[in-house]
Amino acid sequence: MPGSDALDPFRDLLGEGGVLSDPGMTAPYCLDHRELMRGATPAVLRPRSVEAVQGLVRLARAHGFGLVPQGGNTGYVGGATPEPGRRQLVVSLERMTRIRSVDPLNFTLACDAGVILAEAQRAAAEHGLLLPLSLGSEGSCRLGGNLGTNAGGLQVLRYGMTRDLVLGLEAVLADGALFSDMRTLRKNNIGTDLKQAFIGAEGTLGIVTGVVLKLWPEQAFRATAWLQLGAGAPIPEIAADVRRETADLVSTFELISASSLGLVAEMRGADTGLRTGPGGAVLLELQASSARIPLDEVLMGTLEGLMERGFVEDAALARSEAQRRAMWAIRETIPEGEKHAGGSVKHDIAVPVSRLTDFLERAGAIVAEQMPGVRLSFYGHVGDGNIHYNLVVPEGQDRLAFTRAVEAGIAHDLYAVAIDLGGSFSAEYGIGRFKRDLLARYTDPTRLALVAAVKRAFDPEGVMNAGAMLGG
Structure with a gap:
């Protein structure tokens, strides 16, 4: 780990409370939400402005640090957890929480990426408007993380995923330059829609610092x-x-x-x-x-x-x-019920809605044959084809050992069924660090090559969230 003096330039830039380096203070930022991975970081950086984010990115490049953007740290796939050995600093936008504007006649909200989702919902509601993105973690997840994972949630059926709700976006690139496209237009046909590249990219292309979201009339009834x-x-x-x-x-x-x-x-x-x-x-x-x-x-x-x-x-x-x-x-x-029972191995499956019954029948037969007696917990947003198909850890078994056994075995049979039905192994959780092998295994080689090419174009030195989605 680098000495404390290596962090002094960051302290000078970010001021009091802007750099957390005490292991007791950085520990919560290094443990993924499901407690499957304990990461490591020299420090957590907590900027207050876009300019500060630009500055810390330039410093990180100059001093050989990688960066891991982190929202509310509520993800399920380890996408915001700094990997041991990579010399990665966590960048938390928890102090960038400004609601920049609400336009009730244009039905838009512009805000910092560090705004907690529930706070953004409240800001819209104060004007009689609805921000329809709704998740179980909305009281702690932050908009930057929602964009980074292209979060889904409870109302995708009617309003779409996060990608469908974004009109404008602002992001700091790997060289410290600012990409600013915070337009509030619904019709804006000026070529390649670059903002969409950052949505679902899990912080691997840049650090999202601002967003413009679509709103709807408040659904009061x-x-x-x-x-x-x-x-x-x-x-x-x-x-x-x-x-x-x-x-x-x-x-x-x-x-x-x-x-x-x-x-x-x-x-x-x-x-x-x-x-x-x-x-x-x-x-x-x-x-x-x-x-x-x-x-x-x-x-x-x-x-x-x-x-x-x-x-x-x-x-x-x-x-x-x-x-x-x-x-x-x-x-x-x-x-919470799954956690109370000892935890579960989560499978975030998506299939066409028309094939849901087929998936449940085929997957149920696989579980009954390969893991008889293991308790299933399946539920989810089936109106849009997303089913959370989880195996509860049997009483007396070690959660991590059971997780490894499932992921090395039966999980692949479940994914194979989903893919055979035209589905996916990741509906709304993303790829992160836990599913990057699945991305490599199940993704068309041409698509995978294009993902890698986009990464190289945006971040040739591998500063941004190395290890998430793609190895290396």
């Missing part, structure tokens, strides 16, 4: 229901029917398995008050900005049709905001 699915209920057909019969007012369509619901009940030590049917359960929500749209009537009519066809056995409607929140609390605490 909701209709929410918990559906108990019948045996063999065709989930793709149900999802399609719901979209048609509600005039596409559905914002979320979340599948919850009986096992996942049971994990929540075990963690709470009490019955959840809700049930799954033989086919599991769906948490369904419609949203609108106008009271003139009879959402409850639309929802009831849709459910009646599904029940008549035997797809839904029973349904509980949220009659108050408290009941709605109680339903959502179950969905959002499933990861």
